[in-house]
Amino acid sequence: MFSLDFNLIISVVIISSSLIVVFSSNAIYSVIGLIIAYCGSAALFIKLEAEFLALLLIIVYVGAIAVLFLFVIIMLNLKTSVNTYKVPFLVSTLTFFGTLQYIYCWELFTEFPTRPFREYYYRYATAHDQIYSFANVLFDDTVLCLICGGVILLIAMIGAIVLSTKFTPGSRLSSEQISRNFVTKYIC
Amino acid sequence: MGSLYYISLIAKVLLLILPVLLIVAFFTLIERKIISYIQRRRGPNVVGPFGLLQAIADGVKLIFKETIIPSNSNKIIFIFSPILTFTLSLISWTVVPLGLDVSYVNLNLSILFIFAISSLGVYGIIMSGWASNSKYAFLGALRSAAQMVSYEVAIGLIIISVVLSSGTLNLSKIVMSQEFCWYLIPHLPVFLLFFISTLAETNRHPFDFAEAESELVSGYNVEYSSMTFALFFLAEYSSMLLMSALTALLFVGGWLGPLPSTISLFSKTLIFVFGFIGVRAFFPRLRYDQLMHFGWKVCLPVSLVWVIFMGVIFKNFQITSPII
Numbered sequence: 001m002f003s004l005d006f007n008l009i010i011s012v013v014i015i016s017s018s019l020i021v022v023f024s025s026n027a028i029y030s031v032i033g034l035i036i037a038y039c040g041s042a043a044l045f046i047k048l049e050a051e052f053l054a055l056l057l058i059i060v061y062v063g064a065i066a067v068l069f070l071f072v073i074i075m076l077n078l079k080t081s082v083n084t085y086k087v088p089f090l091v092s093t094l095t096f097f098g099t100l101q102y103i104y105c106w107e108l109f110t111e112f113p114t115r116p117f118r119e120y121y122y123r124y125a126t127a128h129d130q131i132y133s134f135a136n137v138l139f140d141d142t143v144l145c146l147i148c149g150g151v152i153l154l155i156a157m158i159g160a161i162v163l164s165t166k167f168t169p170g171s172r173l174s175s176e177q178i179s180r181n182f183v184t185k186y187i188c
Numbered sequence: 189m190g191s192l193y194y195i196s197l198i199a200k201v202l203l204l205i206l207p208v209l210l211i212v213a214f215f216t217l218i219e220r221k222i223i224s225y226i227q228r229r230r231g232p233n234v235v236g237p238f239g240l241l242q243a244i245a246d247g248v249k250l251i252f253k254e255t256i257i258p259s260n261s262n263k264i265i266f267i268f269s270p271i272l273t274f275t276l277s278l279i280s281w282t283v284v285p286l287g288l289d290v291s292y293v294n295l296n297l298s299i300l301f302i303f304a305i306s307s308l309g310v311y312g313i314i315m316s317g318w319a320s321n322s323k324y325a326f327l328g329a330l331r332s333a334a335q336m337v338s339y340e341v342a343i344g345l346i347i348i349s350v351v352l353s354s355g356t357l358n359l360s361k362i363v364m365s366q367e368f369c370w371y372l373i374p375h376l377p378v379f380l381l382f383f384i385s386t387l388a389e390t391n392r393h394p395f396d397f398a399e400a401e402s403e404l405v406s407g408y409n410v411e412y413s414s415m416t417f418a419l420f421f422l423a424e425y426s427s428m429l430l431m432s433a434l435t436a437l438l439f440v441g442g443w444l445g446p447l448p449s450t451i452s453l454f455s456k457t458l459i460f461v462f463g464f465i466g467v468r469a470f471f472p473r474l475r476y477d478q479l480m481h482f483g484w485k486v487c488l489p490v491s492l493v494w495v496i497f498m499g500v501i502f503k504n505f506q507i508t509s510p511i512i
Contacts, residue, residue, distance in 0.1 A: 028318065032315075051296075052297060052300070055303075055304045056300075058304040058308070059303060059304045059307055059344075062304075062307070062308060063304065063307025063308060063310070064307070064337065064340075067307075067310050067311070067314070067333065067337055070311075070314055070315075071314065071330070071334070074314065074318050074330070
């Protein structure tokens with residue numbers, strides 16, 4: 001017998017919206033389900049007193065990434081999809097990530113003195129201010145990893161721009177389509 | 189937690205929301221009056237003395253009109269998106285401090301909270317444009333979503349440079365750290381960029397591509413009528429007011445002004461509101477690629493360089509903010 005508490009309600013919301021993401025035939029509803037799942041995770045973070053992480057989750061995932069998903073899906077005008085292969089795919093993915101999560105939690109909460117997680121946990125999780133503990137971990141201990149991650153993301157971004165930009169000989173940029181801009185750029 | 193607790197809670201919420209809505213109503217009147225004086229006309233002057241009741245008359249008119257729901261629209265999202273937009277525009281007011289220890293909640297991360305809520309505002313617009321099932325609304329929604337997303341980046345970086353110099357994410361403490369010098373003075377270039385970015389973020393002139401009348405009729409809210417339209421309208425003006433208040437708090441010292449505390453904050457906010465209206469009256473609309481050019485190739489690099497510059501200064505000269 002369990003009581004109907006906040007955590008349970010939020011978890012039910014997250015799981016059901018994730019199921020909508022996978023099984024909805026309309027891609028727009030899938031993205032809306034994804035947004036609800038992100039908001040639910042943010043609510044869980046707030047319940048765990050990690051307000052900074054919750055707000056970052058909302059700003060980055062809901063405010064930027066999901067907006068781009070929605071944008072692209074609306075622009076592509078996708079038709080309704082057919083529900084084949086979804087169940088085996090879901091089961092295999094859940095098994096994979098569930099196993100990963102289990103290993104991570106096992107390392108975090110069992111005696112494993114060489115792992116850095118426990119060390120960080122004791123050093124920073126009890127600190128007064130979350131932002132200071134985040135800054136300590138990110139910019140002191142793991143600053144090299146942070147810079148490497150940043151560089152990889154930058155390369156990915158530049159690569160995406162390079163791949164998507166094609167200058168065919170006859171075409172003009174939109175800024176050159178008005179005759180006065182064209183004149184100032186090419187003739188004067 | 190008896191019934192008295194809930195009554196006081198509701199009373200506090202109403203004390204917050206009703207003044208905002210009243211100010212928004214008179215904001216529309218002020219805008220029409222000022223623009224009419226700039227264009228040498230009289231503006232609204234029939235309903236009530238000096239046209240003061242015009243805003244209320246407009247509201248009553250919108251309430252009593254018929255709500256038309258297009259038959260091919262997605263009805264749930266169509267109804268839901270104006271409600272979402274309106275709610276989000278009111279939620280941010282909970283953390284805005286009107287004086288020292290005068291706010292609904294004094295969050296420790298209030299500036300981050302406002303930023304998060306304003307980044308959610310895109311959904312109302314993009315979903316309303318999609319759910320209307322109309323080409324004009326769809327194009328307007330796409331335009332305005334792309335515009336809001338790109339200018340949010342610049343706003344975030346400018347807020348980071350302010351946060352760097354105050355050393356806190358709490359809006360009250362950011363204001364208190366401007367006791368000796370308003371951030372307008374050291375941050376003048378990014379202050380100007382911030383004002384321009386707020387114009388773009390709230391889809392105002394000269395960046396009002398969401399409702400370019402000559403091209404898109406009215407943009408994402410073409411299909412909306414009556415109260416659903418009124419919710420979009422109120423949300424737009426409420427977010428303009430919020431952005432003005434935020435500029436006043438971040439850059440010109442909030443309530444630490446020449447006048448007594450909250451009055452000084454109100455007058456500074458009013459100056460930025462006049463700025464919003466004046467820009468609408470004075471400047472022509474940009475072209476869309478000019479807007480994107482300005483956002484990504486001027487605003488973003490300048491604010492990024494400014495953040496790095498501020499960081500280097502604070503690191504090299506070992507300056508710590510007055511708060512920590």
